[in-house]
Amino acid sequence: MATKRDYYEVLGVSKTTPSNEIKTQYRKLALKFHPDRNKSAEAGEHFKEISEAYAVLSDPEKRKVYDQYGQAGVDGRYSSEDIFQDARGDFSDLFGRSGGFDSIFESFFGRTGGSSYRQQRGSDILYETSVTLEDVLHGKKMEINLHKEIQCDICNGSGCKPGTSKNACSTCNGQGQVRKSRSMGFASFVTVEPCSTCKGHGSIIQTPCSDCKGNGKKKGSKNISFDIPAGVDNGDYTVPEEGNEIPGGVNGDLIVRIRVQAHQKFKRDDMDIFYDQDISMIDATLGREITIPTLDGTEKIKIEPGSQPNTIIKLKGKGVPHMNSKSRGDQYIRIVVNIPKKLNKHQKILLEEFQKSAE
Ligand SMILES: [Zn+2]
Numbered sequence: 001m002a003t004k005r006d007y008y009e010v011l012g013v014s015k016t017t018p019s020n021e022i023k024t025q026y027r028k029l030a031l032k033f034h035p036d037r038n039k040s041a042e043a044g045e046h047f048k049e050i051s052e053a054y055a056v057l058s059d060p061e062k063r064k065v066y067d068q069y070g071q072a073g074v075d076g077r078y079s080s081e082d083i084f085q086d087a088r089g090d091f092s093d094l095f096g097r098s099g100g101f102d103s104i105f106e107s108f109f110g111r112t113g114g115s116s117y118r119q120q121r122g123s124d125i126l127y128e129t130s131v132t133l134e135d136v137l138h139g140k141k142m143e144i145n146l147h148k149e150i151q152c153d154i155c156n157g158s159g160c161k162p163g164t165s166k167n168a169c170s171t172c173n174g175q176g177q178v179r180k181s182r183s184m185g186f187a188s189f190v191t192v193e194p195c196s197t198c199k200g201h202g203s204i205i206q207t208p209c210s211d212c213k214g215n216g217k218k219k220g221s222k223n224i225s226f227d228i229p230a231g232v233d234n235g236d237y238t239v240p241e242e243g244n245e246i247p248g249g250v251n252g253d254l255i256v257r258i259r260v261q262a263h264q265k266f267k268r269d270d271m272d273i274f275y276d277q278d279i280s281m282i283d284a285t286l287g288r289e290i291t292i293p294t295l296d297g298t299e300k301i302k303i304e305p306g307s308q309p310n311t312i313i314k315l316k317g318k319g320v321p322h323m324n325s326k327s328r329g330d331q332y333i334r335i336v337v338n339i340p341k342k343l344n345k346h347q348k349i350l351l352e353e354f355q356k357s358a359e
């Protein structure tokens with residue numbers, strides 16, 4: 001659901017490119033866009049983009065998740081930190097410890113050198129919904145009204161009564177953090193901690209906004225639209241930064257928990273769907289063309305003369321779409337042969353005749 005470019009496209013490789021070639025290609029691009037070498041404004045963002053693509057595609061497990069479930073699959077299973085964490089060894093190999101990757105890496109997450117005040121993040125919101133198998137085929141546009149914490153519109157998130165402003169905190173001189181030194185034996189340790197007077201904000205509200213009581217946020221609701229992609233399966237998918245808002249920080253995520261409803265006619269297994277078709281004993285014996293339902297509508301199939309019970313007929317490409325490509329799974333039709341439970345007199349005579357002729 002995030003509008004990220006395809007990882008393969010970002011690195012300029014294909015789905016079948018082996019991992020050692022992906023590494024070579026990443027090295028080439030990383031050297032070109034490493035912010036130490038490339039001073040253009042987009043280099044940092046681009047470096048992050050290729051690094052993320054590499055972090056996912058270089059890890060066999062994450063690559064598999066991406067191939068099968070796409071971006072939403074990766075977002076639903078891994079945080080940004082999970083994605084980069086496992087590839088850090090590789091990054092160090094490529095850039096060396098002195099290549100500055102650690103500092104770039106930390107800048108991705110708004111932390112520099114571990115000493116500055118960490119940006120606050122709003123909490124995530126879980127939203128549960130169910131979709132039909134037809135929605136899985138076509139994808140679904142969702143428009144929901146979500147109750148959540150939103151930035152206060154009276155004070156624009158500042159927490160100050162309109163017309164008033166914040167004062168710099170005198171305890172920390174507006175730094176939001178205080179240095180404390182402790183001596184232990186021969187050594188003395190300096191630690192940097194968030195200022196307790198201003199709770200790390202660096203400023204103090206003089207007259208709080210009466211609407212949000214100085215919090216800068218309040219309970220509210222927002223209309224949110226997002227796409228459930230075709231091919232979706234049961235699981236959690238992330239809509240980034242549509243969770244609870246936090247003024248001056250990063251909004252939480254909206255986690256969409258999807259359950260695919262059972263279908264009246266079809267059973268789904270991954271990308272394939274299964275369907276049982278009843279036919280009469282006579283049709284199984286003599287053969288016949290029949291019409292069966294598919295996810296798209298109907299399809300004519302031929303029952304061969306002499307078809308045995310539980311014969312499986314495959315309809316190629318009539319299954320569920322792959323989340324990451326245009327290909328679709330298959331539909332499997334199982335032939336269920338009905339044996340008549342009751343015969344009238346005439347039918348009985350005919351079958352007895354048939355039996356005699358077969359002896
Ligand atoms: Zn302070």
Ligand SMILES: [Zn+2]
Pocket residue numbers: 152153154155156157158159160209210211212213214215216217
């Ligand atoms: Zn307010």
